[in-house]
Amino acid sequence: MQELKLDGNAAAGTMEEVFAFEITTAVGTCDNCGAVAEFGTTTVYAQAPGIVVRCPQCEGVLLRLAHDDGGRYWLEMRGVRCLELRV
Amino acid sequence: MATPITPRRRGLTPNRLSWQLCDVAELVDETPRVKTIVLDPPQWAGHKAGQHVDVRLTAEDGYQAQRSYSIASPPEDEHLALTVERLDDGEVSSYLAEVLVPGDTLELRGPIGGYFVWEAALGGPVLLVAGGSGIVPLMAMARHRARAGNRTPMRLLYSARTIDDVIYREELEALASEDEGFEAILTLTRAQPPGWSGYARRIDADLLAEVAWPASDDPLAFVCGPTAFVETAASELVELGLPAHRIKTERFGPTGG
Numbered sequence: 001m002q003e004l005k006l007d008g009n010a011a012a013g014t015m016e017e018v019f020a021f022e023i024t025t026a027v028g029t030c031d032n033c034g035a036v037a038e039f040g041t042t043t044v045y046a047q048a049p050g051i052v053v054r055c056p057q058c059e060g061v062l063l064r065l066a067h068d069d070g071g072r073y074w075l076e077m078r079g080v081r082c083l084e085l086r087v
Numbered sequence: 088m089a090t091p092i093t094p095r096r097r098g099l100t101p102n103r104l105s106w107q108l109c110d111v112a113e114l115v116d117e118t119p120r121v122k123t124i125v126l127d128p129p130q131w132a133g134h135k136a137g138q139h140v141d142v143r144l145t146a147e148d149g150y151q152a153q154r155s156y157s158i159a160s161p162p163e164d165e166h167l168a169l170t171v172e173r174l175d176d177g178e179v180s181s182y183l184a185e186v187l188v189p190g191d192t193l194e195l196r197g198p199i200g201g202y203f204v205w206e207a208a209l210g211g212p213v214l215l216v217a218g219g220s221g222i223v224p225l226m227a228m229a230r231h232r233a234r235a236g237n238r239t240p241m242r243l244l245y246s247a248r249t250i251d252d253v254i255y256r257e258e259l260e261a262l263a264s265e266d267e268g269f270e271a272i273l274t275l276t277r278a279q280p281p282g283w284s285g286y287a288r289r290i291d292a293d294l295l296a297e298v299a300w301p302a303s304d305d306p307l308a309f310v311c312g313p314t315a316f317v318e319t320a321a322s323e324l325v326e327l328g329l330p331a332h333r334i335k336t337e338r339f340g341p342t343g344g
Contacts, residue, residue, distance in 0.1 A: 010338070040200070
């Protein structure tokens, strides 16, 4: 089976349910390796019950986002040292 | 019934995405596997070339399936057009390509994205590299350039399996013949028509070296296609000396069904 690997562009709609700002041009710093990259360049695995976003450099987990059908969200961002948003 | 949504605001006001129901105005057969869906969203504050929408289907029992589709139409168009490839076993794409008819409604939200976007003001020269249906957001960029009367040199390298799989073929030929600043270069990877003199192999380092502008011209590259295609093309462009920040990528995954 082909690996279901996408990128930050594909996750943008779901991410914006939480962030309310255009997310693909937000610049994040990976807490694992220190790489600095736009969200659109990240690696995304979206076929799980939630979304897993990984660093394009070291493949470390940047964040995980899951939600239920009732409008509750769980966002884990341990892998993001800093997120720069332009609003 | 359409759900009213708040008009898009600018600046510090949160820019909430809302789902809306759109009338399907027209369906256009592009290739045997690909259709363009022309829509009239009730609330649309405009988009940028390269952005996408999320489409959501809801079954009678409440089951929902959601996919992202690139916008094919340029910002200058009155209608919103999506071009969708029917994937085998694709629960959303097969509905869009086989069941949907004009007069139906489709639920979507958008426009989404800002990273994989080209606006005339960004300049160039612009290299577009498309694999299969990855042509769709790049076509929005080519259409935007033409409709805006922009003169930025733009070169498209488009990899398709056969000539019949080339989406927008006639329009691409017309754009290239009418406008010296726009070039469309095809490579047909599986079969070629008799007398074909163009490229006939998958995109590789030599092919990109022949087609791409030299790094000294500081080109801006947009690469869209299946994940493996995108990663190959982007890494070859880096090898050619393009800085990574001048190479924008968007992957169409097999989850796109």
